[in-house]
Amino acid sequence: MIDISFGPQVCGDVTTGGASREWLVTDGVGGYAMGTVSGLRTRRYHGLLVVAGDTPATRNVGLVSLDPAVLLPSGAQVRLGAHEWSSGEVDPRGFELLEHFALIDGVPRWRWRIGATVIEREVAMLPGRSCVAVVHRLVAGGPVQLDLAAVCTWRDAHGERRSDGPDLRVEPVGQGAVVEGAFRLAGPGWSPQGQWWLGVHHREEATRGLHPDEDLWYAGRFSGALERPGDTVSVLAWADQLDVEPMPATDVVAAARRRNRQVVAAAKPVDDTTATLALAADAFVVRTAAAPVEVVAGYPWFGAWSRDTMISYEGLFLCTGRADEGRELLRSYAATLSEGMLANTADTGRVEYNTVDATLWFLHAVSRHVTVTGDTDLGDELLPALHSVVGAHLAGTRYGIVVDPADALLTAGAPGAALTWMDARVYGVPVTPRIGKPVEVNALWVNGLAGLAELTELAGQDATELWRLHGRALASFRQRFPAPELGWLHDVVDAPAPAYPLGGAAHHDDDLLRPNQLLAWSLPYAPLEPDPQTLRRVADGLLTPLGPRSLSPDSPGFAGRHRGGPADRDGAYHQGTVWPWLTGPYADACRRAGIDVDDLFTGIDGHLREYGLGSVSETADGLAPHRGTGCPFQAWSVAETLRVRRIG
Known part of the structure; x- marks a missing residue:
């Protein structure tokens, strides 16, 4: 410690x-x-x-x-x-x-x-x-x-x-x-x-x-x-x-x-910092009257959010010797699927199915669990639920979430909805609606199809149709998202043009520099091989000592301070605010590209003594000195930092 x-x-x-x-x-x-x-x-x-x-x-x-x-x-x-x-x-x-x-x-x-x-x-x-x-x-x-x-x-x-x-x-x-x-x-x-x-x-x-x-x-x-x-x-x-x-x-x-001490020992930390993070991770894994195992997204004001839970899964459970509890959690979440979707949260007082990516992160979490632990029994047990997810997305589910038959990519959007992790609203209006085909959603879709195909084959079943669908989505992703003239990937393709309402005839591709594209290079079955030069361009625009910003400072609408009343904070939430959890995808992409990341964690290591002691905050200001904001103790920030620190 x-x-x-x-x-x-x-x-x-x-x-x-x-x-x-x-x-x-x-x-x-x-x-x-x-x-x-x-x-x-x-x-x-x-x-x-x-x-x-x-x-x-x-x-x-x-x-x-x-x-x-x-x-x-x-x-x-x-x-x-x-x-x-x-x-x-x-x-x-x-x-x-x-x-x-x-x-x-x-x-x-x-x-x-x-x-x-x-x-x-x-x-x-x-x-x-x-x-x-x-x-x-x-x-x-x-x-x-x-x-x-x-x-x-x-x-x-x-x-x-x-x-x-x-x-x-x-x-x-x-x-x-x-x-x-x-x-x-x-x-x-x-x-x-x-x-x-x-x-x-x-x-x-x-x-x-x-x-x-x-x-x-x-x-x-x-x-x-x-x-x-x-x-x-x-x-x-x-x-x-x-x-x-x-x-x-x-x-x-x-x-x-x-x-x-037992929690730390069970995680088998590689150094004092990962020991500290392992203990921090323990705070988020709870047992409640409503669920045998649940994840608190952040202290002091969050409850359980499925997206946060699934992004945090590997760090909280597989990196800390808690695979048995993780198995229990994945089984309980599979039982809650509705129309091929996980509920986003019940923190608002009602169960809300209004996220396009949480279910895809669930596919990823199950795949990682089986890969890391060898627990093929769980993979076999959850296969029908996972196949139902793909079927529902092919047929179409809530909020216009559907696979486009023309290119096998996933599209989503509905008036007033913000379905991706960039889900902040001000007075009910999404700040970043990202209607169309978001880059990280489709990276997760490609990744999820490949992971599910492998689980299907491990169960002795035919995965030909899954591999075919994966191949189409992969080819479309590689064709649609790169923007050579920019030096990075489009954030959303087939988005409604600003002059047209949702459902209008004209579309455009959003070229703002955001960190969502990191998933296109970081996931186990990522659709693209990372290019060092592209990653350096992304880092030059986004990287801070506490992780990537959500928008580059030279972009219109950039907000460098996550401060003020609820409307001010929500308006800045994904418009330049730093998100430490994105350090995980960035580190993965760099390692795949052969870029050394040994010095990447220095800022976060110091942060462990600055805000939420021994933990990692939800967010930080996009401008120096990058003061911690949001929840001082945040599950996915801790989990992703722990996961990629253990690899090093």
Whole structure:
């Protein structure tokens, strides 16, 4: 594991230092604890107990914080918590006493120094349960008394709760209380309080153009003595089996650390960086009430998205020793196919079948699983489902997704729809509709046909028609997509001309320089052999230290900053924003072309200490210094980085 630790200069800086670096621990069932190095909550999503519902997308924030206050022998009280208020004031300022923060085997540890008194805090979640342990240990000095203010809410993770609504119900139970009938707190010296804290401010929500303030409920206070070094004061919070207290908090920390080491060992990392990425990958693989194995697309606000899951599949499962879980996931996804399509997501509150590429990534994931593991039994089992995908695409399915009989390429498009991974919309209007025949979709189509033909032959069945269809699509791809006058590939061919509405008579080929073409050279059955000169042209226009941009800076509509309110961010999402997951296809294409990529990962390696600690962000600004944006912890960014790092 790489060293992720910071001293007082970073911990105590709540402008660009400790408040901009975030930590995450997960429970394996879709919930998490998350915050910043400084202890300052900057997002509505930050909390010590964030509880998943039936799906990872339905989360509630419960225990927000445990604010420490140390009573010294002199009678002085020193507060170690940190909150920002709607007035702009930051109080208390416990980060000013932080001398160290570290991630040790994935467990965050803070160390405060108050003169001769040193106190550490560790936070860990119990694997497989919605339970968090917060352990405070006296390292030096003492005796002191430690009070812990339990600050709570119970609301949707995407929203906020106000004092103009009902007070939180807090019922005393044992050594603690049950809050809202939803989660339980347990620890020493519980003293009920009951008070609203008004106007707690989340600066990151303000930056994102969302409502930044909420009110929190001071439910009560725990209190214990730290008399000599090694003494602990611990609190547990959990949201399942409320009548059964989990193991002691110190045992939870030990169990989490032990499991994290096992996760890393099972991945057989080739160096400290891949060990760190293997542990980061573990956060995204969860078991929920709705699915035996599922993938969280990103923390803190995403649930499960099929496209993200299938792009991440090899990195999350095959590169980490989790092929058995992966097998389970692929089988469960195959059972959900409808009209030859995987659902995109249910995060929106309804199941949506509105993606052209997720199903093709599913074909790729199954093919890779069988190729890497030799699990031909799974290939045989899923063959009927995979053949039904091809049949549905030949016949035509939702949103105009159909194989063009003239050239065997896949075309897609419908008014108001954005079907590719470049799916952002502003006020319901797609920013990059990419109607027609997108380059990466057809690279996946060619790749999928070849992979399915091989699986068919492995099962002892005739694949002649699949190979024939593959041959036609391959020939058409090689004819239609290269643009020698540009030096790269068209992004979309047979797109509606700007002067014509969808369905008009005129079409054109989109020649904007985008990274989607990388799949035409990177996939196992890629339609084109990569040319070093072409790849260098693509890299010159798109490559940054954190991966390729989604649009070259000299293109019309380029947006170099992924900032502002929802409309601003969605407008920039695929118009120049950097996507680290694309480092995977770029590295594959370069290796196939004989280009050395040993120095490709330097920027991402540094990024592991800059934003989502030990992980890779969803996106980054297209312009220097390429600050991380979007989810700090993103599945496909981690998975693809891990996959191509292991090859090296």
